[in-house]
Amino acid sequence: xxxxxxxxxxxxxxxxxxxxxxxxxxxxxxxxxxxxxxxxxxxxxxxxxxxxxxxxxxxxxxxxxxxxxxxxxxxxxxxxxxxxxxxxxxxxxxxxxxxxxxx
Numbered sequence: 001x002x003x004x005x006x007x008x009x010x011x012x013x014x015x016x017x018x019x020x021x022x023x024x025x026x027x028x029x030x031x032x033x034x035x036x037x038x039x040x041x042x043x044x045x046x047x048x049x050x051x052x053x054x055x056x057x058x059x060x061x062x063x064x065x066x067x068x069x070x071x072x073x074x075x076x077x078x079x080x081x082x083x084x085x086x087x088x089x090x091x092x093x094x095x096x097x098x099x100x101x102x103x
Contacts, residue, residue, distance in 0.1 A: 042089045046082050056080075057072055
């Protein structure tokens with residue numbers, strides 16, 4: 001369950017990191033920003049940790065945009081590590097907030 005929520009958030013963040021990708025679809029950018037702003041701060045350290053990406057999903061390193069986000073969603077080791085990090089850093093209520101916003 002946590003993995004689905006984190007995957008959704010990661011895909012949204014990855015997509016927002018490439019402004020030209022969704023240039024014609026500005027409402028997607030606003031949705032991504034809304035999702036990030038609703039994410040508890042305690043999860044940021046896990047989601048934005050680039051060492052997790054390179055260590056646990058090296059197969060995704062050469063991809064960009066939505067393909068990159070989709071690759072992280074399919075990378076089981078990466079999803080597990082991010083989920084464990086969120087569990088360590090966030091309270092139960094904060095983890096529920098992540099799940100309810102993105103699950």
